[in-house]
Amino acid sequence: MNISVIIPTYNRSQSLHRALQSVYRQTLMPGEIIVVDDGSNDGTEQMLRNEFPEVRYIYQQNRGVSAARNRGIAAASGDWLAFLDSDDQWLPEKLQKQRQALARSQGDAGLSYR
Numbered sequence: 001m002n003i004s005v006i007i008p009t010y011n012r013s014q015s016l017h018r019a020l021q022s023v024y025r026q027t028l029m030p031g032e033i034i035v036v037d038d039g040s041n042d043g044t045e046q047m048l049r050n051e052f053p054e055v056r057y058i059y060q061q062n063r064g065v066s067a068a069r070n071r072g073i074a075a076a077s078g079d080w081l082a083f084l085d086s087d088d089q090w091l092p093e094k095l096q097k098q099r100q101a102l103a104r105s106q107g108d109a110g111l112s113y114r
Contacts, residue, residue, distance in 0.1 A: 013047045
């Protein structure tokens with residue numbers, strides 16, 4: 001079960017840093033992390049290149065969070081998508097608990113939230 005994390009952002013470089021740290025503290029690491037920058041001008045790209053070079057960075061002109069989220073969906077390669085807002089953080093076992101719940105569903109689940 002391959003998980004893609006999608007994080008849309010706009011001018012939230014500092015809170016994005018905290019959000020990404022929460023992804024890296026997961027007890028189950030995702031297969032990929034995608035940040036869709038919706039036209040930031042606060043150094044978001046440079047922060048990512050310096051601090052998180054393995055994150056897939058996608059830039060687009062400002063079109064809103066829904067458009068950024070959809071761009072991330074189109075770029076994702078995972079079997080499952082996990083969305084994280086750039087001003088939020090996850091508890092360390094979030095992805096692991098969701099994966100366990102999905103496994104218990106024996107393929108009957110199409111969505112998991114927590």
